[in-house]
Amino acid sequence: MSGIPLRFGPLASDGYTIVRSGLRWLRESGQFCRAGQPIAYCNVSLEPASVRVGRHHAVADELELQVVFAPRVSGRLTIHPEMTRGGYLSIRGVDAWKADTVLGHIEPDQPADESDQGRLRLLVVAGRRMTALADVHSGLLPGWNGRSRGWWCEEGETPVTLLSLGLCDTTGVILGEQCAFLEMFEAASDAMQFVFIPDHPVAPCAPVLLDQLTRTPAQFDALAEDLRRFLGTSTVLPTADDWMFAGALLSVLRNTPLKDNYNIISSTGTRRLGPADGVLLSLSAEPQSILRHRVLGYHLHIMRHHQAAAGPAIQAWLASAFEPIKRSIDTVRRDYEKLIDTLARTTGGRILVLNRMSTSGYEDISSYVAFDAPMSATLSNIAAKEQNLMLHDIAETRELTIIDVDALAAELGAGQHLPDGIHQSGQMQILLRRQILQAMADIRATAPNVRIAGRDH
Amino acid sequence: MLYEFKLPVIVPQMSGATIECLYGARDDSLRLGSKLMDLSVDLSSAFAQECPPVSFYRLVLRETVYLRKIDVVPGQHCALGDRIALFSTDPSEPIDQETTRQVRCTIAGIIHHDGMWTGSHS
Numbered sequence: 297m298s299g300i301p302l303r304f305g306p307l308a309s310d311g312y313t314i315v316r317s318g319l320r321w322l323r324e325s326g327q328f329c330r331a332g333q334p335i336a337y338c339n340v341s342l343e344p345a346s347v348r349v350g351r352h353h354a355v356a357d358e359l360e361l362q363v364v365f366a367p368r369v370s371g372r373l374t375i376h377p378e379m380t381r382g383g384y385l386s387i388r389g390v391d392a393w394k395a396d397t398v399l400g401h402i403e404p405d406q407p408a409d410e411s412d413q414g415r416l417r418l419l420v421v422a423g424r425r426m427t428a429l430a431d432v433h434s435g436l437l438p439g440w441n442g443r444s445r446g447w448w449c450e451e452g453e454t455p456v457t458l459l460s461l462g463l464c465d466t467t468g469v470i471l472g473e474q475c476a477f478l479e480m481f482e483a484a485s486d487a488m489q490f491v492f493i494p495d496h497p498v499a500p501c502a503p504v505l506l507d508q509l510t511r512t513p514a515q516f517d518a519l520a521e522d523l524r525r526f527l528g529t530s531t532v533l534p535t536a537d538d539w540m541f542a543g544a545l546l547s548v549l550r551n552t553p554l555k556d557n558y559n560i561i562s563s564t565g566t567r568r569l570g571p572a573d574g575v576l577l578s579l580s581a582e583p584q585s586i587l588r589h590r591v592l593g594y595h596l597h598i599m600r601h602h603q604a605a606a607g608p609a610i611q612a613w614l615a616s617a618f619e620p621i622k623r624s625i626d627t628v629r630r631d632y633e634k635l636i637d638t639l640a641r642t643t644g645g646r647i648l649v650l651n652r653m654s655t656s657g658y659e660d661i662s663s664y665v666a667f668d669a670p671m672s673a674t675l676s677n678i679a680a681k682e683q684n685l686m687l688h689d690i691a692e693t694r695e696l697t698i699i700d701v702d703a704l705a706a707e708l709g710a711g712q713h714l715p716d717g718i719h720q721s722g723q724m725q726i727l728l729r730r731q732i733l734q735a736m737a738d739i740r741a742t743a744p745n746v747r748i749a750g751r752d753h
Numbered sequence: 754m755l756y757e758f759k760l761p762v763i764v765p766q767m768s769g770a771t772i773e774c775l776y777g778a779r780d781d782s783l784r785l786g787s788k789l790m791d792l793s794v795d796l797s798s799a800f801a802q803e804c805p806p807v808s809f810y811r812l813v814l815r816e817t818v819y820l821r822k823i824d825v826v827p828g829q830h831c832a833l834g835d836r837i838a839l840f841s842t843d844p845s846e847p848i849d850q851e852t853t854r855q856v857r858c859t860i861a862g863i864i865h866h867d868g869m870w871t872g873s874h875s
Contacts, residue, residue, distance in 0.1 A: 663859075716807075
């Protein structure tokens with residue numbers, strides 16, 4: 297067979313043997329593939345290498361663990377079909393990981409300067425399920441994950457970590473079309489880790505994140521008890537939807553993703569990374585009105601379409617136990633500044649924010665007389681402009697990276713690429729990824745000390 | 754003269770809109786700059802999304818007219834081109850005649866508010 301054999305390369309976890317499933321293909325024989333383009337993946341599990349190590353390995357709380365393979369050079373691909381075991385053997389771990397396993401060949405289309413062209417790039421993805429019941433076997437990072445992450449690094453490299461806490465405007469950019477970080481992996485050859493937290497059921501606005509940063513275990517116990525008591529005594533009988541919503545809510549509120557440390561498996565074994573170096577937020581997540589618990593004081597922001605997933609008892613709890621608090625633009629600014637300062641002091645992490653689209657080619661306002669002051673309380677584009685300017689005011693005194701969705705959409709044409717102001721086209725996502733990767737490269741270059749591994753907070 | 758308001762294309766991908774709230778009633782005299790109604794446009798059918806891409810809009814009149822007929826209620830979904838309201842320049846003008854044109858109005862993107870049907874009924 298002609299071409300360069302494509303080898304797995306080393307992957308190790310200290311004290312554990314890595315066992316893998318048969319491969320599932322993302323590309324077929326005869327197809328051209330780009331350097332870094334994922335071509336296959338498998339599930340992996342970690343099995344104790346001796347009786348002296350326990351089951352609590354490096355990624356024990358992440359039940360979804362997969363490895364994605366990509367060639368280092370572009371060219372025509374030939375796969376080894378026998379690497380597909382089929383059925384449950386392509387789901388369950390059936391073979392020990394061997395660095396010299398060959399999954400196929402590639403005929404490079406141009407000379408490459410890679411020293412080891414046949415060694416595959418590895419993207420490891422891990423998902424922490426929102427509930428262990430969400431054991432779905434299809435595809436990459438399947439099921440309902442409360443936290444997903446993907447990382448890649450070569451020997452001697454330490455990944456820089458970006459934690460994504462936004463809405464839909466960050467989701468597609470970070471996770472990509474197959475929701476497994478594939479586009480980011482292909483776009484970035486430097487060692488990186490991306491962590492994604494979905495916005496259900498709690499949207500990650502600044503007051504919610506500040507509460508998470510400062511919440512004590514006793515405070516969490518108190519809010520959990522408050523919810524249990526309401527559901528146990530309410531005249532509105534809880535439905536299955538209520539219980540599932542309550543479980544998801546408590547699962548989210550007990551976590552503090554901004555402080556998470558991360559274990560990774562790599563070619564040189566298990567490594568521990570500190571909290572995220574960069575945290576990507578969405579300005580669109582900042583509401584003008586937020587719920588505050590009348591007694592316990594914590595904040596909730598649940599998007600309307602997620603509130604619809606709750607049953608009648610949770611709806612009654614939200615209506616009676618919480619009060620809506622109006623937030624002016626100055627309030628949003630203070631919350632952002634407090635979050636930036638607290639995060640810098642606590643973990644050293646820096647904030648990146650996707651700003652808001654602030655113009656529309658479909659509007660034809662010829663006079664603003666009809667709209668009451670302050671117009672930012674009514675007109676969404678004026679509110680977006682004021683919020684975008686607020687970010688620049690913050691950036692004058694603090695470390696804040698603005699990912700300029702507004703300018704990019706205006707340049708590309710929002711009608712085609714951002715029709716509702718939130719959900720971008722594929723082309724726009726590619727350009728936003730570049731901006732984010734540049735921002736992370738800047739963080740890597742200017743603040744290497746934030747990547748201290750093994751810091752506990 | 755009779756004018757009408759038929760649901761226009763606000764964004765190209767839309768197929769209809771939901772009436773969120775009404776600011777005028779039948780036979781009201783509406784001056785230039787009067788609010789007529791708020792609408793929401795849901796692009797879910799055009800874009801497969803995990804969350805609904807819903808935008809809200811306000812219609813503001815750009816001429817003085819009498820509202821003679823309004824055929825919708827909050828929560829009602831209207832298709833593109835549906836006639837939603839009928840106006841006249843004279844309060845007693847018979848309305849069983851051909852309309853002259855679409856009433857002149859401004860459409861502005863707005864923020865969701867508590868008076869809307871969405872959020873209080875859905």
